[in-house]
Amino acid sequence: MRNIDHQSITAEVIARFQECTEPRLKYLLSELVQSLHDYARKVALTEQELMAAIGFLTATGQKCDDKRQGFILLSDVLGLSMLAVALNNKFPPPATEATVFGPFYVQGAPVYPLGANIVQGAPGEPLYVTATVTDLAGEPIANALVNTWQADSDGLYDVQRPGQPLQARGALRTDGQGRLYFKSIVPVPYPVPTDGPVGDILRASGRHPWRPAHIHFMIEAPGFRTLVTHIFRDGDPYLDSDVVFGVRSSLVAAMPYHPADEPPPFGPAAEQAFRTLDISFRLTSQ
Numbered sequence: 001m002r003n004i005d006h007q008s009i010t011a012e013v014i015a016r017f018q019e020c021t022e023p024r025l026k027y028l029l030s031e032l033v034q035s036l037h038d039y040a041r042k043v044a045l046t047e048q049e050l051m052a053a054i055g056f057l058t059a060t061g062q063k064c065d066d067k068r069q070g071f072i073l074l075s076d077v078l079g080l081s082m083l084a085v086a087l088n089n090k091f092p093p094p095a096t097e098a099t100v101f102g103p104f105y106v107q108g109a110p111v112y113p114l115g116a117n118i119v120q121g122a123p124g125e126p127l128y129v130t131a132t133v134t135d136l137a138g139e140p141i142a143n144a145l146v147n148t149w150q151a152d153s154d155g156l157y158d159v160q161r162p163g164q165p166l167q168a169r170g171a172l173r174t175d176g177q178g179r180l181y182f183k184s185i186v187p188v189p190y191p192v193p194t195d196g197p198v199g200d201i202l203r204a205s206g207r208h209p210w211r212p213a214h215i216h217f218m219i220e221a222p223g224f225r226t227l228v229t230h231i232f233r234d235g236d237p238y239l240d241s242d243v244v245f246g247v248r249s250s251l252v253a254a255m256p257y258h259p260a261d262e263p264p265p266f267g268p269a270a271e272q273a274f275r276t277l278d279i280s281f282r283l284t285s286q
Contacts, residue, residue, distance in 0.1 A: 063196040067159040072103040076244035122167035124153035124185025126274040140178025144221035155190025187213035212236035224283040
């Protein structure tokens, strides 16, 4: 087709996908083109703005490596990650709500026995975590694989410290009663990385970069949908303005204080004051 204009080009581009033999891919590409072209027409996109956007995406890619995913962060702060989670996890109560995955998950985390200290030297206030994993009827799920990871008291994940061993991160399996317990540290609020193009967008738009204090969990068990979620610390000042829009009221939990002379929920006597977190996760069948 020749002599296309700002209106006719969209149909012509979409027509070029008609020979695609994968129906879902064909649909996704066609709708993407339609939406992109509609956006460009609506905002009267300039060539300079297009090149700036290409440069932004290039710089975002340059912030990706085996320990950091710039595009996940971009998707997070634009709300796209949480939108996809909400669209694909429409489960009624009492199913535990899902939330964003985040950019700091690491495959092959250390495997620990129940009751282990997964801190491994990370700075932070001691936290004893006890949990149960059940189905929607409350029946325990034995041998569920639970990955957990979090930032330390400086607001940094282990992978953000060059040469640092894996800390405050691990994989454990539930016992026959679906129970899980381990020692970690109290989460604190922290800013997402702002040293790249995503940080530039936040600053330019007047948005803060903070996430409320939370602990990540990913729970897998045969016959059940994998759950990716957080537990947020009650009382955090950023619960209502999470930069990645991930907070759900059902995922907010208290982490009460205990003096050092009080016995912890498991393990030997505490050497200092500590906090506790007691939670339950309910999984949905596949």
